[in-house]
Amino acid sequence: MEIFKTKAELGAYLKPLKDLGKKVALVPTMGALHNGHISLIKLAQQNADIIICSIFVNPTQFTDPKDLEKYPRPIEHDLAMLNEAGCNAVFMPDVTEMYPKQESWHIDLGNAEFLLEGEFRKGHYQGVTQIVKKLFDAVKPDVAMFGQKDFQQVLMIKNMLAYFKLPIKIITCPIIREDDGLAMSSRNIHLSADDRIHALVLSASLKFVEDHFNDYSLKELEAKAKAFYVGVPDVELDYFTIANGETLEPAKSKDENNLVALVAAKVGSTRLIDNTIIKQA
Ligand SMILES: Nc1ncnc2c1ncn2[C@@H]1O[C@H](COP(=O)(O)OP(=O)(O)OP(=O)(O)O)[C@@H](O)[C@H]1O
Ligand SMILES: CC(C)(CO)[C@@H](O)C(=O)[O-]
Numbered sequence: 001m002e003i004f005k006t007k008a009e010l011g012a013y014l015k016p017l018k019d020l021g022k023k024v025a026l027v028p029t030m031g032a033l034h035n036g037h038i039s040l041i042k043l044a045q046q047n048a049d050i051i052i053c054s055i056f057v058n059p060t061q062f063t064d065p066k067d068l069e070k071y072p073r074p075i076e077h078d079l080a081m082l083n084e085a086g087c088n089a090v091f092m093p094d095v096t097e098m099y100p101k102q103e104s105w106h107i108d109l110g111n112a113e114f115l116l117e118g119e120f121r122k123g124h125y126q127g128v129t130q131i132v133k134k135l136f137d138a139v140k141p142d143v144a145m146f147g148q149k150d151f152q153q154v155l156m157i158k159n160m161l162a163y164f165k166l167p168i169k170i171i172t173c174p175i176i177r178e179d180d181g182l183a184m185s186s187r188n189i190h191l192s193a194d195d196r197i198h199a200l201v202l203s204a205s206l207k208f209v210e211d212h213f214n215d216y217s218l219k220e221l222e223a224k225a226k227a228f229y230v231g232v233p234d235v236e237l238d239y240f241t242i243a244n245g246e247t248l249e250p251a252k253s254k255d256e257n258n259l260v261a262l263v264a265a266k267v268g269s270t271r272l273i274d275n276t277i278i279k280q281a
């Protein structure tokens with residue numbers, strides 16, 4: 001497995017492969033890899049010839065400096081996992097490689113930018129699209145893999161692609177969960193033993209909505225899902241919503257073609273997100 005720290009080295013590696021007509025997939029990550037990330041690599045292998053995984057903890061998407069500071073960075077472990085998974089190359093630039101000078105970034109991502117995660121992490125999706133555009137420019141992939149766990153992120157990246165008219169295919173990969181239902185996430189490492197148990201309320205409340213979608217009205221479903229959180233120690237619900245999967249506005253009717261239930265909650269000091277697609281057109 002090749003490891004590159006600069007865009008120039010990465011470009012030099014990719015050029016002859018592209019000249020040979022090889023299809024390139026990019027799997028962008030912030031490292032601290034788990035089996036959710038590896039599932040993205042595996043799906044990439046089914047959709048391309050050469051798999052590039054980027055590992056970069058992007059400062060511009062963090063709205064809480066403490067979150068950035070304590071973001072896990074187990075690089076040796078990450079490289080071993082990627083090597084084992086058969087990833088072809090890792091791009092792990094320093095901050096100065098991606099942000100050599102002070103720059104501003106603001107693009108129109110549509111109204112959904114300001115909802116849900118955008119409301120709780122103001123400016124987050126400007127930072128995400130800023131770095132993903134830089135990664136796309138460096139790799140110029142044919143396809144890029146993103147996890148459904150970050151449902152809103154996938155929408156924002158698709159909006160960014162439309163904004164710049166970039167011909168990159170986005171593949172959304174299903175959420176990989178622990179055996180007890182908790183969505184895998186790099187931040188799970190921060191959960192204490194008690195937090196780890198309390199965190200199950202996220203997947204349990206989503207499963208309730210999935211299982212009982214036909215039994216209740218939208219209002220009742222949301223109320224019953226929110227009731228799961230009452231009395232769970234050290235869990236603070238930011239939002240639980242059944243939303244339109246395109247606009248992310250609260251769903252108006254169960255007959256809408258795209259429906260997704262999304263949740264974010266703080267468990268101890270760790271903020272987690274999860275979702276389940278109820279219906280997709
Ligand atoms: N459980 C999962 N299943 C599938 N894909 C996932 C999962 N967790 C993360 N991903 C995807 O992996 C990519 C890289 O995500 P990232 O490195 O931020 O990991 P993460 O586990 O989501 O970490 P964080 O704790 O920062 O949310 C994203 O596209 C993300 O949606
Ligand atoms: C897409 C991404 C790698 C951009 O930093 C990040 O937001 C993530 O890991 O989901």
Ligand code: BAL
Pocket residue numbers: 061062150153
């Ligand atoms: N997994 C999305 C990246 C973030 O939480 O900043």
